[in-house]
Amino acid sequence: MSSSAAGRPDDPVAALAELTEAQRQQAMRRWRLLRPHLEDGVAITRLAAATDASPRTLHRWLTAYRNDGLAGLARRPRADKGRRHFPADLRLLIEGLALREPRASIATVARQAAAVARDQGWPIPSYATVYDIVRRIDPAMATLALDGEKRYRDVFDLVHRRQAERPNQIWQADHTQLDLWVITPAGRPARPWLTVIQDDHSRAIAGYAVNLGAPTALTTALTLRQAIWRKSDPGWHVCGIPEIFHVDHGSDFTSLHLEQVMADLRIRPVFSLPGRPRGRGKVERIFGTVNQMCLSQLPGYAPRGTRDRAGRAQLTLAELDTAIGTFIRTIYNHSPHGETGVPPQQRWESASFIPRMPDSLEQLDLLLLTIAKPRKIHPDGIHFQGLRYLDPILAAYVGDSVVIRYDPRDMAEIRIFHTGHFLCRAICPDLANHTISLKDITAARNARRRDLRAQLRDRASVVDRLIEAHQVPDPMPLPPPAAPAEAPPVRRLKRYREE
Incomplete structure (x- = not known):
């Protein structure tokens, strides 16, 4: 056949x-x-x-x-393969012992299960049998029991991964402490922080910042400013105002100041649930790329798990900033991305769109500044943070209340706003290279007094002129008062003969 x-x-x-x-x-x-x-x-x-x-x-x-x-x-597997020929309660007992905290060894579970089986009259399981039962426990159940709900959510929860359809639709931001030591201005080693803002569609880095301190709302605002405004480097074109800013629920992202900034720029913030940083894996992978491809080539690199290398710190924060910036501009943004297959910069530019920009850099500079601080102008200037700030323009506003804004990176000057309008930049003589002389201050005060006197003269002349014009003359003059008539002598009562 x-x-x-x-x-x-x-x-x-x-x-x-x-x-x-x-x-x-x-x-x-x-x-x-x-x-x-x-x-x-x-x-x-x-x-x-x-x-x-x-x-x-x-x-x-x-x-x-x-x-x-x-x-x-082909030989078919047995229909009862994997089934144990002992009571189901014994299998559940072994699994339950293996899922208890603290995590027990297989030998401990085998001894405890054998003791219970002996008391119950069940078949005593061997070590190999216990090992096989424990090995077959559902990994999700084991993670939930032994590692906690947070770890279970991170590994096994179904996640909706959003995908931006166009550039500047979604930006993501995050911070990390770098695996590298630098030398602080005080001469001590420290591990700096890196803040990155990434465009979700192209995977291009729109802005970054390197700081010694832990992330703050100001750190995020400064990084967002760099990401939005046009770059001076001709090879780094990513800019514009995003539609959505996806961040975690940290205090540096949920501050009132940053919320006001995003409202002014019409950016819709999207926050991860507290303790559940979902959907931000793309920006978090950048940190691994920076560690492996940039920091590993620099002195002071100390990946986690290695011995402390603080003593090998050689770079300053400015030098590290330059190295990371060069890596982002010349390598990362122009290398094919592992997921999209296209260099991030090229993918961002391929959309052929006009990014939405702020009206001016002056408006965007508000991102640099802290929350507005009310102050009063004193005869000797504005007092702030134990410093004194002066400008000749302030002479005309002594006693007025103003709002000051400042850049913490440069305390040499502050910006002053009066009734909602920008007034001037006041200088701290102790910090700034440019100092204001006493002659300038005296001239400004004298000019102010002259201006006030001129205003007083103008008002006095107007008052005199208007009062004289509105005086009504009497129709008939009154006669002069007559001289008083001589009073007749007054008779007095005589009390003595001689009078």
Whole structure:
């Protein structure tokens, strides 16, 4: 009988594909034994005599081949494979012992399970049996029981991964403490922080900042300012105001100041749930790239898990900033991305769109500044943070209340706003290279006094002129008062004869 006459399953290719490699090799060996009978008609008895298989086994294989094709010749696993021939409660006991905290060793679980089984009259499980049961525990259940709900959510929860359809639709921001030591201005080693803002669509880095201190709202604002405004480097074109700013729920992202900034720029903030930083894996992978491709080539690099290398710190913060900036501009943004296959800068530019920009850099500079601080202008200037700030313009506003804004990176000057309008930049003589002389201050005060006197004269002349114009003259002059008449003598009572 030929193989074409034999029965076949509906989809033999699919049935064969379900077999393991070992099962397929076993099916081919059995088919080669049956091939003389299938193609040349050799009797089963002759085949059995020439092989180690019995005629009964060959007949069984032949029936399986005719019914199920080549896949029928593979040995099927036992229907009860993996099932234990002891009470289900014993299996649950072993799993429960393995899932208790603190995590117990397999030997401890085996001893405890054997003691319980002996008391219950159950079969005593061997170490191999206990090991196999523990190994087959659902990893999700083991993670939830032993590592906690947070770890379970991070590993096994179903996550919706958002994907921006165009550049500047979604930006992501995050911080990390770098695996590198630098030298602070005080001469001590320290591990700096890196803040990165990434465009979700192109994976391009729009802005970054390197700081010694822990992340703050100001750090984020300064990085966002750099990301939004046009770059001076001709090869770094990423800029504009994003539609959505996706950040975590840290205090540096949820500050009132940053919320006001995003409201002014019409940016919709999207916050991760507290303790659940979902959907920000793209920006977090950048930190690994920076560590591996940039920091590992710099002195002072100390990856986690290695011995403390603080003593090897050589770079200053400014030098590290330059190194990271060069890596972002020349390597990262212009290298094909592992997921998109396109360099981030090229993918951002390929959309051929005009990014939404602020009206001016002056408006965007508000991102540099802290929350507005009310102050009063004193005769000797504005007092702030134990410093004194002066400008000749302030002479005209002594006693007025103003709002000051300042850049903490440069305390040499502050910006002063009066009734909502920018007034001037006041200088701290102790910090700034430019100092204001006493002559300038005196001239400003004298000019202010002259201006006030002129205003007083103008008002006095107006008052005098208007009062004189509105005086009404009397119709008839009154006669002068008459001289008083001489009073008659007054008679007095005489009391003595001589009077």
